[in-house]
Amino acid sequence: MTSESGRPLSVRLAGAGVDRRSFLKFCAGITATLALPAQLAPRVAYALDQADPLPVIWLEFQDCAGDTEAFLRSRNPTVGDLILGMISLDYHETVMSAAGEAAEKARDDTVARGGHLVVVEGSIPLGIPGSCTVGGQSAENILRDAVRGAAGIINVGTCAAFGGIPAAGPNPTGAVRVEDVVGGVPVVNLTGCPVNADNLTATIVHYLTFGEFPELDGFSRPRFAYGERIHDTCQRRGHFDAGQFAEKWGDEGHRNGWCLYRLGCKGPSTFHNCPSVRFNGGTSWPVAAGHGCVGCSEPGFWDNMSPFYDRLPHVATSGFDLTADQIGIGVLAATATGFASHGVGKVVQHKVAARREKKAAAELAERADSEEETENGSASAGAGGEETGETR
Numbered sequence: 001m002t003s004e005s006g007r008p009l010s011v012r013l014a015g016a017g018v019d020r021r022s023f024l025k026f027c028a029g030i031t032a033t034l035a036l037p038a039q040l041a042p043r044v045a046y047a048l049d050q051a052d053p054l055p056v057i058w059l060e061f062q063d064c065a066g067d068t069e070a071f072l073r074s075r076n077p078t079v080g081d082l083i084l085g086m087i088s089l090d091y092h093e094t095v096m097s098a099a100g101e102a103a104e105k106a107r108d109d110t111v112a113r114g115g116h117l118v119v120v121e122g123s124i125p126l127g128i129p130g131s132c133t134v135g136g137q138s139a140e141n142i143l144r145d146a147v148r149g150a151a152g153i154i155n156v157g158t159c160a161a162f163g164g165i166p167a168a169g170p171n172p173t174g175a176v177r178v179e180d181v182v183g184g185v186p187v188v189n190l191t192g193c194p195v196n197a198d199n200l201t202a203t204i205v206h207y208l209t210f211g212e213f214p215e216l217d218g219f220s221r222p223r224f225a226y227g228e229r230i231h232d233t234c235q236r237r238g239h240f241d242a243g244q245f246a247e248k249w250g251d252e253g254h255r256n257g258w259c260l261y262r263l264g265c266k267g268p269s270t271f272h273n274c275p276s277v278r279f280n281g282g283t284s285w286p287v288a289a290g291h292g293c294v295g296c297s298e299p300g301f302w303d304n305m306s307p308f309y310d311r312l313p314h315v316a317t318s319g320f321d322l323t324a325d326q327i328g329i330g331v332l333a334a335t336a337t338g339f340a341s342h343g344v345g346k347v348v349q350h351k352v353a354a355r356r357e358k359k360a361a362a363e364l365a366e367r368a369d370s371e372e373e374t375e376n377g378s379a380s381a382g383a384g385g386e387e388t389g390e391t392r
């Protein structure tokens with residue numbers, strides 16, 4: 001395969017000030033993000049070097065442009081390197097210099113050639129077709145036209161993938177996800193509010209290297225990014241296992257970096273690689289910053305995961321009907337008994353004494369039973385209260 005310009009990507013990037021060492025370092029990093037063996041890094045480098053820039057049309061509908069902001073802050077290569085190298089960003093309303101008919105023509109020309117990727121940001125407002133238009137076309141029509149002949153669709157952010165905030169009740173605009181409008185084209189959902197730009201980069205690299213999208217889960221999310229729960233790889237997990245919880249914002253437990261579960265963290269119900277990939281060039285992520293996960297990468301998160309600062313013991317989770325408390329109990333019990341509590345995520349084995357884990361699991365189970373009784377209005381005063389059990 002010969003690149004469009006006849007020059008390898010590394011050479012083109014060198015012309016943009018990115019030396020070969022940085023290029024190879026990027027290839028090694030992205031191979032790790034994709035959870036591929038390190039031995040495949042040279043193959044990734046070779047494939048990227050030889051590939052033609054991939055034509056990309058980026059559409060924005062009902063969104064806040066947060067995913068575009070995340071994309072613009074992708075770390076290495078920078079967005080400028082990406083545009084110059086791996087992809088040809090032929091249409092993006094927020095960042096393109098063309099306007100009016102010239103912009104629409106650029107989009108239409110790319111669609112006519114086919115083989116492009118369509119990146120979608122935002123939900124589709126089917127309930128107000130005449131109120132959300134670009135160039136006189138409704139969002140629905142623009143989307144239908146753009147995916148003709150496309151190699152695939154990448155939905156960036158939870159709004160495009162699941163409807164997100166616009167689709168939250170009472171959903172006044174009739175917002176729907178992309179897959180409710182178009183089909184017949186491979187779809188990848190990169191959920192999150194916003195998308196993690198490293199996961200977007202990795203997905204594109206996988207496509208350029210192997211000619212297909214990475215393996216997906218039941219919600220069309222790449223397993224490399226959504227195969228584990230936040231809770232399984234969280235830096236505060238040891239405190240959860242030890243029963244050390246922040247009870248109030250700014251209390252000693254919060255200042256000490258203890259688990260945020262009692263302050264509403266939805267990590268036990270959320271699948272995403274935030275703890276390992278992080279944001280803003282790997283600087284930080286919500287829990288590291290002292291704020292619980294709000295479950296932004298899960299279906300219906302705005303309705304199902306709020307209020308964000310309350311424990312939600314009855315929140316529904318992806319693909320299995322367990323509550324957050326039951327998951328916590330299941331994880332502890334699974335660690336103690338050596339089997340996984342569900343078939344979706346991987347349970348991390350922690351080196352905690354089995355007796356202590358069994359005791360903690362029993363305490364969680366006892367408290368969950370007590371809270372359920374309280375919620376049913378039948379709990380007796382003082383039975384299995386919040387102040388007993390996990391707090392040391």
Ligand code: SF4
Pocket residue numbers: 230231232234235236237238240258259260261265266267268287292293
């Ligand atoms: Fe981390 Fe939240 Fe799990 Fe606590 S509940 S260990 S803060 S993901």
Ligand code: F3S
Pocket residue numbers: 192193230270271272274285286287292293294295296297
């Ligand atoms: Fe979202 Fe939770 Fe990650 S809120 S960004 S899935 S830590």
